[in-house]
Amino acid sequence: MDDPRDLRIRLLRGLLRSPLGLRLVRALLAGRPQKPHHYVSADFFLEMARGAYASRTRPVVWSNIFVPSELFWGLGIVPFFPETWAGLAASIGLSALGVSQSAASGYPVDLCTVHRSAAGLYASQLFPRVDAGVATSHACDLAGQMVGNFAYAKGKPFFLLDVPQSDDEAAVDYLAAQLEQLIEHWCETLGIAFDPDRLREAIRLSNQARALALEVAALREAEPAPLRGSGMRDQLAMLTAMFGHPSGIRYYQALRDYTAQRVADGRPEQANQRVRVYWMHLMPYFESALLSILEDELGSVIAWEEISTLWWDELDERAPLRSLARKIVSLFFNGPIQRRAEMALRLIRRYHCQGAIHFSHWGCRQSAGALYVLRAHLRREGVPLLILDGDCIDPSNLQLGPLRTRIEAFMEMLS
Amino acid sequence: MYVAGIDIGSTSGEALILEAERIVGWSIVDTGYSSRRAAEEALKIALQRSGVAREQLRRIVATGYGRVSVDFADQQVTEISCYARGAHFLYPQVQTVIDIGGQDSKVVAVGAGGRPLDFAMNDKCAAGTGRFLEVIARVLQLELAEMGDWALRAKRAAEISSTCTVFAESEVVTLVADGVTREEIVAGICRSIARRVAAMAARVGVEPPVMFAGGVARNRGVVRALEEALGHPLIVPEEPQIVGALGAALIARDGMNEGIR
Numbered sequence: 001m002d003d004p005r006d007l008r009i010r011l012l013r014g015l016l017r018s019p020l021g022l023r024l025v026r027a028l029l030a031g032r033p034q035k036p037h038h039y040v041s042a043d044f045f046l047e048m049a050r051g052a053y054a055s056r057t058r059p060v061v062w063s064n065i066f067v068p069s070e071l072f073w074g075l076g077i078v079p080f081f082p083e084t085w086a087g088l089a090a091s092i093g094l095s096a097l098g099v100s101q102s103a104a105s106g107y108p109v110d111l112c113t114v115h116r117s118a119a120g121l122y123a124s125q126l127f128p129r130v131d132a133g134v135a136t137s138h139a140c141d142l143a144g145q146m147v148g149n150f151a152y153a154k155g156k157p158f159f160l161l162d163v164p165q166s167d168d169e170a171a172v173d174y175l176a177a178q179l180e181q182l183i184e185h186w187c188e189t190l191g192i193a194f195d196p197d198r199l200r201e202a203i204r205l206s207n208q209a210r211a212l213a214l215e216v217a218a219l220r221e222a223e224p225a226p227l228r229g230s231g232m233r234d235q236l237a238m239l240t241a242m243f244g245h246p247s248g249i250r251y252y253q254a255l256r257d258y259t260a261q262r263v264a265d266g267r268p269e270q271a272n273q274r275v276r277v278y279w280m281h282l283m284p285y286f287e288s289a290l291l292s293i294l295e296d297e298l299g300s301v302i303a304w305e306e307i308s309t310l311w312w313d314e315l316d317e318r319a320p321l322r323s324l325a326r327k328i329v330s331l332f333f334n335g336p337i338q339r340r341a342e343m344a345l346r347l348i349r350r351y352h353c354q355g356a357i358h359f360s361h362w363g364c365r366q367s368a369g370a371l372y373v374l375r376a377h378l379r380r381e382g383v384p385l386l387i388l389d390g391d392c393i394d395p396s397n398l399q400l401g402p403l404r405t406r407i408e409a410f411m412e413m414l415s
Numbered sequence: 416m417y418v419a420g421i422d423i424g425s426t427s428g429e430a431l432i433l434e435a436e437r438i439v440g441w442s443i444v445d446t447g448y449s450s451r452r453a454a455e456e457a458l459k460i461a462l463q464r465s466g467v468a469r470e471q472l473r474r475i476v477a478t479g480y481g482r483v484s485v486d487f488a489d490q491q492v493t494e495i496s497c498y499a500r501g502a503h504f505l506y507p508q509v510q511t512v513i514d515i516g517g518q519d520s521k522v523v524a525v526g527a528g529g530r531p532l533d534f535a536m537n538d539k540c541a542a543g544t545g546r547f548l549e550v551i552a553r554v555l556q557l558e559l560a561e562m563g564d565w566a567l568r569a570k571r572a573a574e575i576s577s578t579c580t581v582f583a584e585s586e587v588v589t590l591v592a593d594g595v596t597r598e599e600i601v602a603g604i605c606r607s608i609a610r611r612v613a614a615m616a617a618r619v620g621v622e623p624p625v626m627f628a629g630g631v632a633r634n635r636g637v638v639r640a641l642e643e644a645l646g647h648p649l650i651v652p653e654e655p656q657i658v659g660a661l662g663a664a665l666i667a668r669d670g671m672n673e674g675i676r
Contacts, residue, residue, distance in 0.1 A: 384533065405480070406536060409495035413531050 009097070009124050016126065019054045022046055035231075037254035041238060044247035045088070051078035052128040059190040060128055062150055064135040064143035065236065066331060067161065068324045070244030070315070074202030075183065075192055080128055082118035082150065083143060084237045089121055090285040090393045097124065099394050112363035113393040115146045122150055130154050131190055134182065138163035139333040140366050157189050163328055165335045175325035183321075196320075202244035203317040209248030212256050213239075213310050219259040220304065221351060225276065226262035228269040229302020230291035233283040236307040274299030275414045278348045280306045280358040280374070281367045282392040290390070290403055298411045303351040306332075306344065337370040341377035348383055354414045355384040362391040386410040417467050418474045418671060420663025421458060421488065422497065423450045423481030426517025426545060427630060429657050430457035432465040432472075433664035440465030441657050450481025454488075476667040478659050480519070492666050494659050495523055495534045501662030502626045503529025505652050510622035513641070513649075514658070515612060515631035517545040522616040529662070535618045541580040543611035545631045550580055551604050554587050555597050566602040566636025573603035583607065601636060609640035616645065626650045628658040 015021035029042045052060050060078045072079040089098055099113055101120030109116075121127055133151030135144035137160055144160055151158040159182050164171035183194055220227060242248035262268060272295070279302045284290060294300045311332050315323035332340045348356060356378055360368040371387060378385045388406060391397035417439070422429045423446060431441040442460035446453045454477065462469055477485035478497040485491070494514070502512040503525055512523045520543050524532040537543055541550075552559045566572075573595050575583055583604070590600050608631070613621075625647050631637050632655035642649050652658060 401480070402536070405493050405495070409493040409531065409534060412493060412496045413533075 006097075009126065012094075012126055013124075016049065016053045016128070019050060022050045022054065035254075036258055037251055040247060040251040040254050041234065041242075044242060044245070044251065045237075047247075048078065048080075048241070049128075052080045059131040059186075059192060061186075061190075062130045062133045062147050064140065064147055065240040066136045066139055066143075066328065067134050068243070068327050069241050070199070070202040070206045070320075071179070071182075071324060073205075073244035074199030074320070075186065075194065076198065077186070077190070077192065079241065080130070081237075081241060082122070082127065082146065083114050084241060085127065086114045086117040086121065086393060087234075087237065087285040089117060089126075091287075093286065094121070095286060095393045095395065097121070110363055112140075112142055112361065113391055113397065114361070114364075115142050116363075117393050118146060119149075130156050132156050132186065133158035134161070135159075136161045136163050136328055138165075138328070139331060140364075157185070159185055161328070163334060167329045167335060167339075171329045172322055172325045175328055176321045179321045179325055199320050200317040203315045203320050203323065205246060205249060206243040207314055207317075209243050209252050210310060210312075210314065212249065212252030215256045216252060216259055217308075217310065219256070219263055222263045223276075223352065224266075224268040224273045225270065225301045225303050225351075226259050226268050228295060229279055229305055230283060230295060231269065232302075232305050232308050233285060235305065236282070239308070239310060270295050270301055272296055272299040273301040275355070275411060276301050276303040276351065276353045277414075278302075278304055278306070278344065278351065278353040278356040280344065280356055281364070282307060282359055282361050284359075284390065284392045284395075284398060286393075286395050288395065288398060289400055290388075290398065290407075293400075293404055294407055298407065300407075300411055300414075302357075303353050304347050306347070309343065309347065311343075333366065337373040338377070340370060341374050344374065345377065345381055345383070348378075348381075353383070355386065355410065357386045357388060357410070359392070360387055360389045362389075362394065362397050384410070384413060416473050416668075416671060417465075417471050418664050418667035419458060419461065419472050419476075420497070420660040420665070420667060421454050421475065421477045421479075421482075421485055422494065422657075422659035422663060423454050423457075423477065423479040423485060424494075424516045424659075425480055425519065427656065428453035428457045428479070428481070429660040430454070430461035431657055431660035431664050432461050432467055433661070433668055435668070438661065438664075439467065441654070441660065443656055446481065450484035451486065453481070454485040474667040474671050476663040476670070478663040489667070490670060492663060495521065495531050495536075497659045497662030497666065498628060499523045499525045499531040499662065500529040500665045501658040501660075502628065504661060504665055505658070506624065506626060506650055509624050509626045509650065511616070511619070511625040512658070513612060513616060513625060513627050514629040515544060515608070515627075515637070516629045517549075520544050520612050520615065520629075520631075522612070522619045522621075524619050524622065529665075533619050535615045537611075537615055542583065543608050543615070545629075547580050547583070547608055548604065548631065548634065548637075550584055551587055551601070554584055555591070555600060557597065557601070560633075562601050563605075563633070563635035563637065565598050566605045566634075567639065569596070569598035569602035571599055571602070572606045572640075573599040575600075575603040575607040602640070605634070605636035605640040606644070608637055609644040612641060613644035621645055621647060623647045624650055626652065626658075628652060628655045630656050 098117030098120035102116035312327040477488035627649040
């Protein structure tokens, strides 16, 4: 599918498939000045890439981001999240490649660019092998269909977890039974041996990371805000991949310490802080002037991001599958929109935000479709909502001029 | 004490000179290729008409899509704030402002003192803007200024199903070939714009009294169609194009009063 003349694709393919190439990337990253937690996350994702691309010993299962990562780490499976890797590709300037290749694969242009980019990267053979696919049916139904497509194209099994809309015990029972079936299915098809102690260990690791992440959330209540909201755009990847893995603890420890130091020193990452806002949905993964206009030029601090919200209760290692089932159904994108709207209001109050910004990512129905209810809920509580139409993957779909006017007008309204 | 407001839109630029509560002069020019040049020209003409020297201006506020190019202004403010402020000055009871300009349209909910409370904008698509009328005027070989009268003469409005300017142009060609009168086509176009803008206005919530500003407010066909679509009568100022520049001048005056330089 790819253009054989594109040297860049061939180089990348070689780099990703070779343990030596990945070690080289790791060495390069280690030599670059970064925040302490970024070293941990880069190392974690490179390790995951090494497992997915270069290892032949562990099964690689492709998944949407809402299948609990504890399940993979607790079963000795290497997860591969096409959505996360599409975001990562956008951050290093590869979105155009993915998006254009997806058109050649027949995906219509009004589909979400996260999934189109993933499809294009898949078509360009930049993704690793797939041994099985799994997805949840909630939050984003396209994600499940795309993972299903990828697995089907390679003749691999695909398992869909049917997630009820309600967040109650019956829903948990129903989903926990499916998780049990899924494990049996993987034991049969992937040849893995289920070790309950290993799963319990993943649950313990997840809970420890969770406690640290909650400390970070508490530290971020400080005013001035210690962290730059735009710097947290990768949080969804962390929340959906790291829990259950030792790196999750290391990452949130480093982030907690870094944030605490900023608070203690009274040295916020963002100097100009005039207005506090709550950011809903995704942010551009690529470098864009949009966020620097918002933060540096206009002094709007993103005090909290919806995607940084750790939504689940502490997991119970005595009942791991029920706990993971509860984690899935309690996601704020699942069920009635009011659940998400009420969470938004709680966070807006907690972080003393004067307004909210919803970034309507191109083609994402599951988030933008809720705007009427979200706006009504926020308006009732006197919270202005700015809706920005854009794209978190494809820079050509982010028109800065019109967005600037909207952001400036919103800031004028708030101040 | 004189202050100036300059509104540089995609099609036209306006400048307005204000002394306290009194509008002493204003101008409208084509924007052309350079927003800065248009701003200079509009200001020069407005000053000439006002009998005010440039040195007498204490503060200049620029607004509109070209505001960032007006580097000689003391402050840049968005058209959202300026339209709300200008409309409130002209009609203090106004709660909603609809502006349809050359290449964009916007709806602003106006609060106490002319503060914007909420807004919606369309600046991505030419449908629902003055550009839409220009394109159709060319196809029908009509003068833009006379389109409103053509629409008002229609006994019924043709159904223009497309909301895209390019496709609507082809649709109009087909309607002409089918023998539909120009009056009916123009009325259909006015209704198409009105429906699109009314849908955008609903996002903000239309509270009367509603002011209709911007160049397209001069088109009586669109005014009538928009009144029908909204279910409210519209207040059209005598000079609908200068509301943004007026708001900018008022903000400049406020800035002087607050000691901002």
